[in-house]
Amino acid sequence: MSNAVSSQQNKQKNNKRSPLNVKPPLFKQVCVIGLGLIGASLAQAIKDNGVSERLVAVDRHVPSLEEAIQDGLLDAGSSVFDDVVSGSDLIVLAVPVQAVQAVFVDIKNAMDSGQLATDCIITDVCSTKVNIIEAARTVFTSLPIGLVPAHPIAGAENSGYHARRATLFVNHSVIICNLPTTNLSAVANLRQLWEAVGAMVMTMEAEHHDAILAHTSHLPHLLAFNLVEQLASHDDNLDMFRYAAGGFRDFTRIAASDPKMWHDIFFANQSAIVSALDEYSVYLQDIRQLIIDKDSTALMGLLGRAQAARRHFGHMLASTPYTDTPAMSASYLITPSNTVTGTIAIPGDKSISHRSIMLGSLATGVTNVTGFLEGEDALATLQAFRDMGVTIEGPDNGKLTIHGVGMNGLKPSKTPLYMGNSGTSMRLLAGILAAQSFDSVLTGDTSLNKRPMERVAAPLRQMGAVIQSTGHSGTAPLSITGRDNVGKPLQGVDYDMPVASAQVKSCLLLAGLWSEGTTTVIQPEVSRDHTERMLSAFGYPVTVDGNRISVEGGGTLTGGDIAVPADISSAAFFMVAAAISQDSELTLTQVGINPTRTGVIDILKLMQADISLSNETHVGGEPVADITIRSSSLVGIEIPEYLVPLAIDEFPVLFVAASCAQGRTVLTGAKELRVKESDRIAVMADGLKTLGVDCTVTDDGLIIEGQGIQSQNGEVNNNQPVFGGGHITSHHDHRIAMSFSVASLRASEQIIIEGVETVNTSFPGFAELANQIGMSIQVDHSKA
Numbered sequence: 001m002s003n004a005v006s007s008q009q010n011k012q013k014n015n016k017r018s019p020l021n022v023k024p025p026l027f028k029q030v031c032v033i034g035l036g037l038i039g040a041s042l043a044q045a046i047k048d049n050g051v052s053e054r055l056v057a058v059d060r061h062v063p064s065l066e067e068a069i070q071d072g073l074l075d076a077g078s079s080v081f082d083d084v085v086s087g088s089d090l091i092v093l094a095v096p097v098q099a100v101q102a103v104f105v106d107i108k109n110a111m112d113s114g115q116l117a118t119d120c121i122i123t124d125v126c127s128t129k130v131n132i133i134e135a136a137r138t139v140f141t142s143l144p145i146g147l148v149p150a151h152p153i154a155g156a157e158n159s160g161y162h163a164r165r166a167t168l169f170v171n172h173s174v175i176i177c178n179l180p181t182t183n184l185s186a187v188a189n190l191r192q193l194w195e196a197v198g199a200m201v202m203t204m205e206a207e208h209h210d211a212i213l214a215h216t217s218h219l220p221h222l223l224a225f226n227l228v229e230q231l232a233s234h235d236d237n238l239d240m241f242r243y244a245a246g247g248f249r250d251f252t253r254i255a256a257s258d259p260k261m262w263h264d265i266f267f268a269n270q271s272a273i274v275s276a277l278d279e280y281s282v283y284l285q286d287i288r289q290l291i292i293d294k295d296s297t298a299l300m301g302l303l304g305r306a307q308a309a310r311r312h313f314g315h316m317l318a319s320t321p322y323t324d325t326p327a328m329s330a331s332y333l334i335t336p337s338n339t340v341t342g343t344i345a346i347p348g349d350k351s352i353s354h355r356s357i358m359l360g361s362l363a364t365g366v367t368n369v370t371g372f373l374e375g376e377d378a379l380a381t382l383q384a385f386r387d388m389g390v391t392i393e394g395p396d397n398g399k400l401t402i403h404g405v406g407m408n409g410l411k412p413s414k415t416p417l418y419m420g421n422s423g424t425s426m427r428l429l430a431g432i433l434a435a436q437s438f439d440s441v442l443t444g445d446t447s448l449n450k451r452p453m454e455r456v457a458a459p460l461r462q463m464g465a466v467i468q469s470t471g472h473s474g475t476a477p478l479s480i481t482g483r484d485n486v487g488k489p490l491q492g493v494d495y496d497m498p499v500a501s502a503q504v505k506s507c508l509l510l511a512g513l514w515s516e517g518t519t520t521v522i523q524p525e526v527s528r529d530h531t532e533r534m535l536s537a538f539g540y541p542v543t544v545d546g547n548r549i550s551v552e553g554g555g556t557l558t559g560g561d562i563a564v565p566a567d568i569s570s571a572a573f574f575m576v577a578a579a580i581s582q583d584s585e586l587t588l589t590q591v592g593i594n595p596t597r598t599g600v601i602d603i604l605k606l607m608q609a610d611i612s613l614s615n616e617t618h619v620g621g622e623p624v625a626d627i628t629i630r631s632s633s634l635v636g637i638e639i640p641e642y643l644v645p646l647a648i649d650e651f652p653v654l655f656v657a658a659s660c661a662q663g664r665t666v667l668t669g670a671k672e673l674r675v676k677e678s679d680r681i682a683v684m685a686d687g688l689k690t691l692g693v694d695c696t697v698t699d700d701g702l703i704i705e706g707q708g709i710q711s712q713n714g715e716v717n718n719n720q721p722v723f724g725g726g727h728i729t730s731h732h733d734h735r736i737a738m739s740f741s742v743a744s745l746r747a748s749e750q751i752i753i754e755g756v757e758t759v760n761t762s763f764p765g766f767a768e769l770a771n772q773i774g775m776s777i778q779v780d781h782s783k784a
Helices: 008-017 037-048 062-070 097-112 130-140 184-196 206-232 237-242 246-256 259-268 270-293 296-318 350-362 376-387 423-433 454-462 502-512 530-537 568-580 599-606 645-659 671-675 680-690 734-746 757-761 766-772
Strands: 004-006 027-033 052-058 076-078 090-093 121-124 150-152 173-176 200-203 331-334 341-345 366-370 391-396 399-403 440-443 466-470 475-481 494-496 518-522 543-545 548-552 561-563 585-592 610-619 622-630 662-667 695-698 701-707 726-729 751-754 777-780
Touching: 027 037, 037 052, 037 062, 062 076, 090 097, 090 184, 097 130, 097 259, 121 150, 121 184, 130 206, 150 184, 173 184, 184 200, 206 246, 206 259, 206 270, 259 270, 270 296, 296 391, 331 734, 341 766, 350 366, 350 376, 350 399, 350 423, 350 502, 350 530, 350 561, 376 391, 376 423, 376 757, 423 440, 423 454, 423 475, 423 502, 454 466, 454 502, 502 518, 502 530, 502 548, 568 585, 568 599, 568 610, 568 622, 568 645, 568 734, 568 766, 585 610, 599 610, 599 645, 645 671, 645 680, 645 701, 645 734, 671 680, 680 695, 680 701, 680 726, 680 734, 734 751, 734 757, 734 766, 766 777
Parallel strands: 027 052, 027 090, 052 076, 090 121, 173 200, 341 585, 366 561, 494 518, 726 751
Antiparallel strands: 004 076, 150 173, 331 751, 331 777, 366 399, 391 399, 440 475, 466 475, 518 548, 543 548, 585 622, 610 622, 662 701, 695 701
16 A cells, blocks of 8 residues: 555535535645644544544554545545645644654655745644744744644544544634734734634743743643552552542542653653652642641641532632533523412522631631532622631631631732632732732632722722722722832721611721721711621621711621621522412511611501511621511502612512502612612513513612502402513623512513523522422422
8 A cells, every 4th residue: 555545435425424514624725743632632623513624634644544544534644744635725843842843844844845835734633832932933933923822622532533523623822823923814814723623722921821821731741640650669569559549540540641741741841840849848848748637627627618619719710600500591481480488598698708707817726617509699798708818617618617817818819810700709808918918819700800990999099999900890809919018007087888788887897997097988878787787796896876887997806606697688588589479478487677778667667568577686797587578468668768678679569569569659769779789779660561561760779560450358368460471681780680580470471581690699599498388399400
C-alpha cells in the first residue's frame, strides 16, 4: 500500500452523511495531524458540522487512516505530510508536544514549495503554549501570520482513534492565545470553528495559560500518577488496590492517561509545574501540621472552605444558583384548589440569617446559629465570609457554627465576592468592606448586577469610602478600595435617609462600627430593626432615639447563640392563602413578629382578615408567635403610608389579597418596590391584568379594583373565582412567583408561572409545603 490513502468510492457515502448546512463551510480543506482522541474527535466534529469542504489527515498509524476513510470521515490520509497537505487552509496539530517542532519544519517546507499559502492558519491542541510558540519561532524565525495557538480543555479516559467523540468539545472551554503577529481574520475563523463544534472560546496570554494549566491540569495528573506509584510500591499493594474506595478510583482515574504524552507535558511546562509543586508542598505541610496539632477549628475551616469553594466557583463562573435546582427556566403548573388547612413550620428568617453570619464572623469567640435559612441569598453571604477566611461549620439542618475572627480579622478574598441574586448581601457587605484594610470587589448574577447600588455607595462615600460602581446607573460590580490604600479610617456621619430602607440603614451602621466618632442614621419612617437588635445581642451598644439610630466606632462583638425565627415574609404567602380561600384554617408556628416587620399583619387586619396570635415568646432577642388565619371576607382599603416600610417585601402577595377583596385598594408611597429583584409594581400589575384583574399603576403605588363578594349573614363566601388562568412571567423574582401561586386558590383555570427557580433564594421547599396544605403545584424543569 502507498503512503497516501484516498477513496473515491466513499464520495457518495460521504455526501449522504454530510449534514444540511445553509452556510458555506469555513474552510476548503482542513488537515488534521494526529488521529488520537483529540485530533480524531475534532475531525469528526468538523465533518458532522460541515465546517470544511474537504478533510484530510496525517498519522503514522496507517490502519487508523484506512479506517477513517472507510468510515467516511476523511477524504484522504497519509503517513507522509506532503502527500495530502497541499491546498489546506487550516492545519491542526494534534501531536505530542515534543513532536510539534518537527511538524513546523514540514509546514515551512510546504510553504516554501508553494503547497501551502503563507497565510494558512496553523493551530494546535496541546496543553502547553509557550513552548509551541518558541518551537515556531525556532523554525520560522518570524512567527507565521496564521499561527493561532489553542487548547481545548476536554479529554477522556480512553485514547486513540476509536475513542473519538464528535461531542467531546460541547460546552467545554477552548483557550486561544492571541499573538501580536497573527492575522486577526485567522483568529476569527478559528473561533468560529470551535464555536461550530459546540465549544466556548476564551482568550489568554500564553504565559498565563501555562501557569493556570500547571495548577489545574498538569499538577493533578502528576499527583495521580505519583499516588498510584506510591501505593503500587507497598509490600501489601494487592490489598491496597483491592480495598481502594471510590475516592481513590475517582482521584487516580486520570493516571490511566498516556504516559508518553504526560512525560512530554511535564518537561515542556517545567517551570510552571515546579512552581505549582512547590506551592502544593507548602499547603501539604500546613495540613500535615494541623493534623499533628489536632487543630480541629483550623482543619474544619480548611476542609469547609475547600468543599464550599468546589461548588462556589462553578456557580460563580456560570452565574447559577447554589442550591441543587436545574439552572434556569423552571415553571410552576398550578391546578386551582380552594381550601388550605393544617399546621406548618415556615423556614428561618432571611434577614436574620444574613446578619447572624455577618456579626458572628466579626465577633470574638464562637457563635452557634439555629434555624438558619438554607436559601440562595443566605448561602451567598455565608460563602463570602468563607472567602474572607472565616471558618463556618454547616449548614446542617439549619445549624451553623461560626468561629469569629474579630473586628479586624477578615482577610482579602482572592476573587470577587459573588452575591448571587442577593441585594441584602451586597448592600450590607458594602458597609463592612468599605471599612476594611484591603481592596475588594462585589459582584452578582445578571439580575443583581442590574439593581441600583448608589443608594448605599453615595452615603458611604460621605463617610470617606472609596467605592466605584458600574455604568451610569450605579450598578454592580462594586470595587471598594481598602483603608490601607486610602490612608485613613471612615468618619462617622449623620445621614438623613430620603427613603426608609433597612438595607441602607444597616449598611451605614455596619460601616460605623469601624468609623471614627458617631454614625447616626435618621429614617423618615420605621424600617426593620434586625441589625440594631442583633448588634445588641452581640454586646455592641446601639442608641435608638425615635427614628435616630446611632453607633460609636471602635467597639467589639462577642459571639453567642442565635436562634433564627420563622420568616414573616415567607409566612405572608400562607396568611393570604388561608384568608382568600374557602373553609380554610392554617396555623404557622413560631413566626417572627418583630414590630418593624408586622406591617403585613396590620394591613390584613385592616382588610378585616381573621388573624390571631398565640404562644407569644422571645427567641434570640426577637419576638415570635404562632399565627392562625382563617377564611376571611376581605375589604379594600387605602393602605396607610406609615405601614409601607413595615410590609415592603409582602406587597406582591398583598396585591393578590386586594384582588380578592370587596372594593378598591390603594397603595401609595411604595417607590421602594420598583428597585427590588424586579419592578414589583409593574410586574405584579402585568400579571394581575393577565389574570383578569383591573388595576392601575401610579408613580409610587398601585390601585386595585377588588372582585370579592360581600358576605351574607356573616358567612364567608370565597367560592367565586377572582382570577382566570394564563401564563405569568415572574421575571425570576421569587416573591412574584410565590404570590401568583397563591392566586391559584381563587382561579378558574390553570396558572403557569415561568421563571420560578429563584424561589429558592428565600423559600426552599415552597411548592412542597404548599401542596402539603392542599394546593396543587407541579414543578416543571423541562425547559431548564
